[in-house]
Amino acid sequence: MRxxxxxxxxxxxxxxxxxxxxxxHGLMLLVGLTHEDTVKxxxxxxxxxxxxxxFEDEKGKMNLSIKEVGGSxxxxxxxxxxxxxxxxxxxxxxxxARPEVAEPLYHQFNQIxxxxxxxxxxxxxxxxxxxxxxxxxGPVTLIVES
Numbered sequence: 330m331r332x333x334x335x336x337x338x339x340x341x342x343x344x345x346x347x348x349x350x351x352x353x354h355g356l357m358l359l360v361g362l363t364h365e366d367t368v369k370x371x372x373x374x375x376x377x378x379x380x381x382x383x384f385e386d387e388k389g390k391m392n393l394s395i396k397e398v399g400g401s402x403x404x405x406x407x408x409x410x411x412x413x414x415x416x417x418x419x420x421x422x423x424x425x426a427r428p429e430v431a432e433p434l435y436h437q438f439n440q441i442x443x444x445x446x447x448x449x450x451x452x453x454x455x456x457x458x459x460x461x462x463x464x465x466x467g468p469v470t471l472i473v474e475s
Contacts, residue, residue, distance in 0.1 A: 330370040330438075330475040331410045333359040336383055340403040340463035342453035349459075350451030355400030357463050361410025362426040362434050370475035371438045372445075377473045378402075379446035391469075401449040402442060405461060406435045428456055 334356055341351035358378065384393040384400070395402065408431065412420035426434065432455045439450045453459045 330363065330366045330374050330434075331361040332374050332378060332473040333407070333410065334378060334381065334383075334469075334471045334473055335359075335463065336466040336469040337403070338464040338466040340461070342403065342405055342451075343460040343462075344454050344457045349453050349457075350403050352401040352403045352449075352451055354398070354466070356395055356402045357461075358402055358404045359407040359410060360404055360435055360438060361407050362431040363411055363424050364426045364430055366426065366434055366475070368437070371434060371441055373475045374473050375438055375441040375445065379442060379448060381471065381473075383469050383471070395448060396446060401451065403451050403463075404435075404439050404442070405453050405459065406431065406455050432456070 337355060337357045339353050340357040341348050380394050382392050382394055384398045386392040408422060408425040411425035412422055413424060414420050435455060439452060442448050442450050
């Protein structure tokens, strides 16, 4: 499992001209899954995302988590995170989980964030062509992997 974490002032995902998920303050996640991922991987990455201390405290030090700042998450499925580009010029996506494997795992990951960590999670539509826009909240982009 691979999750790109981006601190966001605002973020939204649109499908066919309709907003399907939006947040005002928090994190935008690009979530990639591989065919070897298990519930343990989901739990590990959810815990890491929920507890990352990447928001500033009153002294300007990155010391607060998403929950501590009352932020939300916009989670977007992104199979291309497992694109392999070492050979040739055409990416291979063999390591990315097939949709029938990835979709339930993706939804379970988001449920863990909601239920275990009590974080509001918005999503796009799995497998849809999505337009994503966001305004970052400082230069914080991280990769969480299991």
